[in-house]
Amino acid sequence: MPPTSRPLRKLGFLTIGLFDEADPRRGHESTLEIIELGERLGFDSAWVRHRHLQYGISSPVAVLAAASQRTSRIELGTAVIPLGWENPLRLAEDLATVDVLSGGRLNPGVSVGPPMHYDRVKEALYAETADAEDFGYERARRLLNFVRGQPATDFSGVEGFETFSDRVQPHSPGLGGRMWYGGGSLRSARWAGEHGMNLLTSSVVKAEGPDDGADGGPDFAEIQLSHIRAFRDRHPDGDNARVSQGLVVIPTDSATPAQRAKYEEYAAKRTPRTTAPQGPARLLFAPDLVGTSADIAERLHAHAAFREVDEVAFALPFTFEQEDYVQILTDLATRLGPALGRRSPAA
Known part of the structure; x- marks a missing residue:
């Protein structure tokens, strides 16, 4: 089993x-309970x-503001906020406010591009400026x-009884170093590095760069590895840049x-999309990893991109029950983390 080049330093998880x-309150409460469990x-x-316009978290900043008051240590991140739906100035105010409330634990992840189904939502979102909006970097x-x-x-100072600042308030000095870009392409990886961001990689990449796996098709791990290296090549921190x-x-x-059978069935239904690039964008999906912690650790140690990182935010499946998430998180923390060489926070 090939060793990891970087010992696992940070263990995280992602939930939808x-x-x-x-009963939307119950679902949001369940998310907060999962975050509290993660801290424990x-x-x-x-x-x-x-x-957006789905039955998932439409306002992650608000949810994380609530989570910040129910936790004290765990870092809180977004993966990701699609900026096509946001005003950058207003979002900056919200992010800074939650970072202050959390004691400097916020890790905002963002991405660019037009909102999903833009032609159908643009009149509601940008009624007067829909055709003029810039959704790029x-x-x-x-x-x-x-x-x-x-x-x-360009204005600051006192006007009547009010005092104005020329920059976003509150200002949270450390937040700028905890901004993440969710990228699945070489272009995004390079842009994030050039702008001193951290890089979030996921289970989806564009099939570009290294293109020949053992079976002659695109190799997900090698493509993701090329993105990580391109990011660090452009980042001021070089090989120490966070991914x-x-x-x-x-x-x-x-x-x-029963849970094992459900998990295996879930992964099997998603496997066909991992065999070849999907759609005009040539999106390539990584297989879901299901099995014992020992088996998963062996597969991760053999994953070319995993060997380049020392932080993970393993994604929870979308549609499982609360008891499934409790079991998965418990095994991630107590079994898989140690199998990957991570030391517990108390160690």
């Missing part, structure tokens, strides 16, 4: 936070997905500038036979 339309189990970070650059304290206006990997990982050590 689904809810029932008839010793995870370093908990991340939430962002879903400039949107992320503006957000970074505001978060890092660059001026948002977090987010594969779907389901350990079964303490699972019941």
Whole structure:
């Protein structure tokens, strides 16, 4: 079994936070309970997905504000906020506010590009400016500038009884170093590195770069590895630049036979999309990892991209029950983490 070149330093997890339309509070409470459990189990970070006009978390910043008041140690991240739905100035204010409330634990992950189904939502989202909006990297650059304290206006000082600042308030000095870009392409990886961001990699990449696996098709791990190296080549911190990997990982050590069967069926249904690039964008999906912690650790140690990272945010499956998540998180923290060489926070 090949050794990892970087000992696992940070263990995190990612949840989508689904809810029932008839009882949305229960679903949001379940997400907060999962984050609280993650802290008790010793995870370093908990991340939430962002879903608009769906039955998932539409306001991750608000959810993490609540989580910040129910936890004290675990880092809280978004993976990711699609900036096409956001005003960078207003988002910078929200992010800084939650970072202050959390005591400097917020890790905002963002991405660029047009909102999903833009033609059907643009009139509701940008009624007057729909055809003029820029959904490229400039949107992320503006957000970074505001978060890092660059001026948002040329006016500051006292006007009547009110005092104005020329930069976003509150200003949280460390937040600028905890901004992440969710990228699955060489272009995004290079841009994130050039702008001093951290890089979130997931179970989806664009099939580009190294293109020949053992069977002659694209090799997910090698493509993801090329993105990580391109990112670090452009980043001021070089090989020390932070990268977090987010594969779907389901350990079964303490699972019941019924849970194991459900997990294996879930992964099997998703396997066909991993055999070849999908759609015009040539998106390549990584297989879900299901099995004992020993088996998963062996597969990860053989994964070329995993060997380049020392942080992970393993993604929880979308549609499982709360008891399934409790079992998976418990095994991740108590079985898989140690199998990957991670030391517990108390060690």
